[in-house]
Amino acid sequence: MKKYIYLFVSNLLLFFIFPIIRLLNKSFYEKNILPKLINFTCNSRPIDYQRRKVIPDATGKVLEIGIGPGSNLKHYDNEKVSKIIGVDPSKELNTIAKKRADSKELDIEFLIESASNLSVDSESIDTVVSTYALCSIPEPNKTLQEIKRVLKKNGVFIFSEHGLSPDKSVSFIQNSTDFFYPKIAGGCHTNRNIKELLIENGFNLLEMNNIYLPGTQKFLGYNYWGKATV
């Protein structure tokens, strides 16, 4: 019963209430509702469970692209990480991330810029991290090329992303909602094939796992996580 109430309320918000508010006042929606929506969904239990599978493996100098509200910060291993550079163009989400960073004993620098045009030196990073960001970054191919540029030769790209489902009924919903869903969800495309993007951009996959995240709607919850090298 609880599951159906959750589905009803989330569909009402996603397909009705949020689109109407955004239609009426785009800047109000993007400044006041969207950052809270991202912070809320990114801190849900199934997503946090995924973070715990990947983030503790980050080592050395880390670059986190699309760091958003800083939800991964609590999962980094202080003993393994020497510095974190968090990149995100959203000032509103950066304010939330900075509050999270204050409570951590980690050397963290924030860059308010796009991951597709990084001001980070080439071959200077040990681990690049991306969680639920490749869906929202407007130029995923350019971003993956930037990740390759900044990673050291033996560096690792660690990711946990949602994207295109292999099931036709789910990918049909993902493809047919793509004309409006990114507008209410900060540019998030649910239909990006993360595995193909990585291969097309010349990454070597060390690990690639997939599941539907429990407790999430299938069109949002098809998850890819793993590690890749350049």
Ligand SMILES: C[S@@+](CC[C@H](N)C(=O)[O-])C[C@H]1O[C@@H](n2cnc3c(N)ncnc32)[C@H](O)[C@@H]1O
């Ligand atoms: C769904 S949120 C995920 C946030 C965070 N990675 C997490 O795991 O909670 C998507 C993030 O991508 C960021 N983003 C959008 N365009 C971007 C770009 N061009 N470069 C870097 N980040 C971007 C958004 O600001 C947002 O913080």
